[in-house]
Amino acid sequence: MGVTDPAGPVMDRDEVDRALARLGQEHEAVETSLFALQDHAGRRLLEGAELTGVTKERWAAAEASITLLWTCFDAYTDALREAREIRSRRRWSSREDLVELTGLLRGESVTVAGGASGSAVLSESFTLAALVDRMNELYASSLDMVVAADAVWSALPARIDLLAAELQRTRRLAHSVGVRPGEHPSGDDLEGITATLTALREDVVRDPLAHWVPAGGGSAPGGGRPDTTVYDREARALEDVRREIEAVLTVRQDAEERLIRLRDVLSRADRTLAEARTARGEVLAKIAATEVPVVSGPPTVLQEQLATAAEYRRQARWHRLSPLLESLEQRAEDELLRARESLTAVTAPLAVRAELRGRLDAYRAKVTRHGLAEDRLLIERYDAARRMLWSAPCDLRVAEQAVWRYQQAAAELLAPPRVPEPYAPEDGTRDDMGDGE
Structure with a gap:
């Protein structure tokens, strides 16, 4: 059993060499990760952004963690360099060198100023293995915050901009058919969607973590997804408005033909009612002692609304023409049916x-x-x-x-003549005259 010290049994030369090789590999891995974090696009964006809300709070903590991470790495680098210098003094390390190396490699030989947690503690001592674990914790928490913010910034603003471009096209189209705020519900909806998207984009840029849904469990750093709830809702609302605008456009294309059909239906209804009134006079003159229903005249309100619809078409007020045409078409068909029923009842x-x-x-x-x-x-x-x-x-x-x-x-x-029934005696025997024996 070898001589012991506070760091445990004194390491031999081979153990020291293996430990130095392992620590050197860990040093390279940590250094690579730190430079990758330093160059991460999300970190650079966070440094230059005017943050608010939860992102501002978490970025302040992450910045402190990244600063502490570099401090830990520098202390780790110094300790590793010192151990390598001691090992390189001579080919065959002396007993004193091995004791010193054991203390460096296994003992709490690394002191980090400010403490590993960034608290009010002035300094904290670590073994090299514990310091590596601590750096991994700091790196994971910092990377998780950076990756989450970057994921939101990469996903949502671009999608919001695309939706905003579609919104502008829809607004121009709506304006061309007279769908404007205060005059049509779809115009008001477009204003609401515009305001929501503007506020959403500003909020996403300033506070991306407010729109992040982290993955449950022990997921890797950056595990989760952007929260698109508000975006998806506004996208559906815009699609509904777009369909409404397309319906109005269809009215603009078919308005003249529909107006011609309406005039024809109402004209047929008027002619039918006129025929019914004429027929009623004829019935009263030719048929006595019968009730003949009175035939009412054509409703003037339909003709007035038809004139209004024609005026809407002339003024290109398509958003007002659309519901009026739908109502008129149904009422005109009902009027034609009523006229036909009146004619049928009168001529019965x-x-x-x-x-x-x-x-x-x-x-x-x-x-x-x-x-x-x-x-x-x-x-x-x-x-x-x-x-x-x-x-x-x-x-x-x-x-x-x-x-x-x-x-x-x-x-x-x-009717055919009735054939008389044959004579039947009371005793039930037949009198078959002419059938002698």
């Missing part, structure tokens, strides 16, 4: 009279084919029904009864 008595005339003539033709046209009863009832149906005014209820009586008489004459 004439249709009943026509049906009775057709039925009377059909039975007349039938009895004629059977050679019964000269039957006096049929002639009398036919003449009575015909006088009622072809005279004005016609009482439909009386005429229907007359037609029914003619049908009954015709049906009785056309």
